Amino acid sequence: MNESLALIFAILAGIFTTLEAGINAKLGKIVTPKIATLHNLVTGVLVILVANILKGTIHQYRKIIHVNPQLLIGGIFGTFIVYFVTKAIPKLGVATTLTIIVASQVISGLIIDIFISKQNQLDWLKCLGILFLLTGTYLTVKR
Template sequence: MKLLFPLLALIGGIAVAIQSQVNGNLGRNVGVIEASFISFLIGTLALFFAVLFFGNGNLMAMASVPKWQLIGGLMGAIYVIILVFSVPKIGVAATLAGIIAGQMIMGAVIDHFGLFGGERFPVDAKKLVAILLLFVSLYLFNQK
């Protein structure tokens, strides 16, 4: 069980890499915003059927949650547009290096301050070195 969540995260990363290239190619053929829309439309349909057949939550509860909890889809749209735009120009690996660096930095800020209702996980020297190494990685990926 201890390896389940890291394994799921690894599978998620594999899916994101595949999604990046597929959406980048789609963007070349139909346009950046259009490809992003198509990607979200297909994802929405997949989730609709998942909710329909497997869901056991309460969709109507979304009317009562704090409104800031509803921006996840907007953040996802920004992410997909950036993928579709960037992958054809710098490649999947360089795009994902930047995205991962951004995720780690913002994740560290969110954890450190316990933002958005999260538990606090303070940033220490080891995490700061890891973030610095992310910037080195980003630099190296974009060197020609």
């Protein structure tokens, strides 16, 4: 995949995250946040299952039994993410919730890059960026 397509995918992921969060929060008010989360995940499973069947790649799923079990917990995190967002948005609003999430993602991603995967180094520009990020987050969520 080229860099332009990756950039488009990242932008779409951001837009879809916003749309999904708002829709799930509204659904969670009608049913419950747990039922809204369940519906979100079941719908997602069906969509990706059909996509894999149509693409002819579903047979690769059998490789899953040979991977490190630690690599199988992503779905658990995804479930918690959907549930936590569904619970937070009615209290905080979409913009506040997603601002806090994005700031948390950037900071935790930088920590992983620097200290765990060692793909990055901490320097004063990154520290300044984090300071700006936290300042912007504070100004965005301040009531």
